[in-house]
Amino acid sequence: MCEKVDVKSMDKADIKSMNLEELTVFVTGTLKEPKFRAAQLYQWLHVKLARSFDEMTSLSKALREKLDTCAVLTALETVECLVSKIDGTRKYLFRLPDGNIIESVLMKYKHGNSVCVSSQVGCRMGCRFCASTLDGLERSMTPSEMLDEVYAIQRDLGERISNVVIMGSGEPLDNYDNVVRFIKLLSDENGLHISQRNITLSTCGIVPKIYALAEEKLQVTLAISLHAVSDEQRRTLMPIANKYSIREILEACKAYYSHNNRRLTFEYSLVAGVNDSPEQARALAGLLKGLNAHVNLIPVNPIKERDFRQSDNSAVNNFKNSLEKYGENVTIRREMGRDIQAACGQLRKNYLNRQV
Ligand code: SAH
16 A cells, blocks of 8 residues: 555655554554554654654664655754843744744743744734734644644753643644644653643633633643733734623633633733723733633733834733732743744744745
């Protein structure tokens, strides 16, 4: 069967997106190899983080050649890597197998190394303050491409990645199946085995998909990009608010919480004079009352295509203090890698602009 595969066709098996069971079917069925080869191959892919079949020295040359004919090994190519002199943050520009460019970020914390992954090339959600969405959606990413954002960085860094946040370009719940598969592979005990509790999925709030995610019974932290306290105001910042109300989102969050008891995160980007007043802090506390919630305040990162201004330090601190007064758990997102590009998606956008 394998001999009939057209080497130039796009139909070669994407083996890095397969779980061990599927890989076993591929190895024993398509490749006609013994079952233990599947476990070896899986280990090369997901533990030893091999980037070519040639590296897989415990497999015979003949098998490596067969794999080369029948399968693709998705490995991202690093186009650029900027390292912050301030805090060691690294911003990577990767080239996907089809030539598209995406951005991933490594953040070094006391508690470990965290990677922020992109889930789509571009985005179609249209949030007004976000650079990733300016040119719309190019395409969704495959599980193997998302995995390799983490693998390529772990290899490059030479240190274990302990946390992953799906907060880069793209809306993960607009690429639902691939993202769920990515999470399962990333946390698989036979792979890199990153605890699901150390994985955060950030969404603008696609309500039916939040309910679906709850049913997956994952231990992943759900982060909701709220950014406003009324639907009216949210609609001016995020087109998705025309489809789902804050009330509907919070109901879905409760359903998610009831499945795994994971504290919910609410992201709130502070825009000067728009959503950063003490009254709005009070309203936010009111909305979150009774939820086991954590609020992550993000002083908005201005992008040149829009004229949003960042709230000043005192407004940010006042907002935080007000929320705390109402008993909310709040952190301010520390700006990382200040010296190596600003807002999410801007590195990629600057790179693409330089190419034309
Ligand atoms: N689509 C996902 C992931 C987006 S990026 C989501 O909507 O959650 C992760 C977070 O950064 C989101 O809360 C997003 O709203 C926020 N964000 C995007 N651009 C920003 C900017 N320029 N300044 C501040 N926060 C921004």
